[in-house]
Amino acid sequence: MQQAGAGRSFGAGQGSRLAAGPGGETLLFLTDEQLRRGIEAMYFAYRAFTSDPDLMLEEMGYGRAHHRTLHFINRDPGLTVTALLDVLGVTKQSLNRVLRGLLDDGLVESRVGRRDRRERQLYLTDKGAALEKRLSESQRARMRAAYRAAGPQAVAGFRQVLESMMDRDTLRQFQSLRDLPEGKA
């Protein structure tokens, strides 16, 4: 094992100090330099994180926006365009161009809403699901490897920090995405 650099990580033990606060809780003193390292780690990791799907997408004329669209339709089949707009945080026009491409290429299917016939409910076709699977599997593989290399405690910490970094609305959005539709592999 020993995935890239797993052994000699530079965690919180390097210059940061712990102290008991007035209420007894543990406080962390972090230097600006340590925070900056965290910022840079975030930048580089995110870049690496998106690099595998980006390569596949580029080959077939798609971009990151297509990936995100496929991802959220896959996670919540039948969601409306408005719901998708909300989770992606982009404008209708911006999404529409991407969505039209996916519809034209037969990766996504748009059905008239059952409750409200103005709404369009979005589903992946088999072809779309296949691409989504390819894309997400590459990211899962990277995430899995990182998790394995860093260990269970690190995984918990990773998620805690990421969640704490979100602002209220984003966190709410993230958490409302909690429940998945079916136990798909």
Add this chain to the structure above:
Amino acid sequence: MQQAGAGRSFGAGQGSRLAAGPGGETLLFLTDEQLRRGIEAMYFAYRAFTSDPDLMLEEMGYGRAHHRTLHFINRDPGLTVTALLDVLGVTKQSLNRVLRGLLDDGLVESRVGRRDRRERQLYLTDKGAALEKRLSESQRARMRAAYRAAGPQAVAGFRQVLESMMDRDTLRQFQSLRDLPEGKA
């Protein structure tokens, strides 16, 4: 305390199992769903993470590319254009437009290299340093709050996972950035 959602985090204790591997090392069994949660957390957190600087930048007609440029010039004053190109991972032409803007607006200064007069060494002006400070302080504040909310162990885990997520070259780049120039506040 209790920054947004810090308390009820969904770390590794929810469905993941630990087991002793053949060599005695601890193994983590992660479901695809848990990995997907990690992927989404990364997406939402990164978006939140860049949102504060993005707002400031937009007000003054800059973009994220300007931020990154200022960041790396600030971290390593006097670095050459090629070095900056390398760390940003973009093309010369792409950087050039951004860099020209910063030079024209008097945020960055370009001096002829001392060793090699073909090279241009880049420095922030006072004005540039002031903007960089504003931008990075907003991100440091967010990072600091997240670290405080999540705790020291979480911080270590966060960084371990991020590092493990980088591929070889990215990690090398990240780690070669290790040493900072001076003890600036």
Add this chain to the structure above:
DNA sequence: CTTGGAAAGTCAACAAGACTGCCCTATTAC
């Protein structure tokens, strides 16, 4: 039943920030 408004789609125009390819100068290295 009509009308107001919401949901969705479409068209046009624009900007940032990536890209490629090509050309040019200054300077260093061989």
Add this chain to the structure above:
DNA sequence: GTAATAGGGCAGTCTTGTTGACTTTCCAAG
């Protein structure tokens, strides 16, 4: 003296985001 390197500039393209304006479809309240 020539080749290679560092950098800059110009032209054009692409993706993905943005506004603004307009239409169609459709539900629901008057």
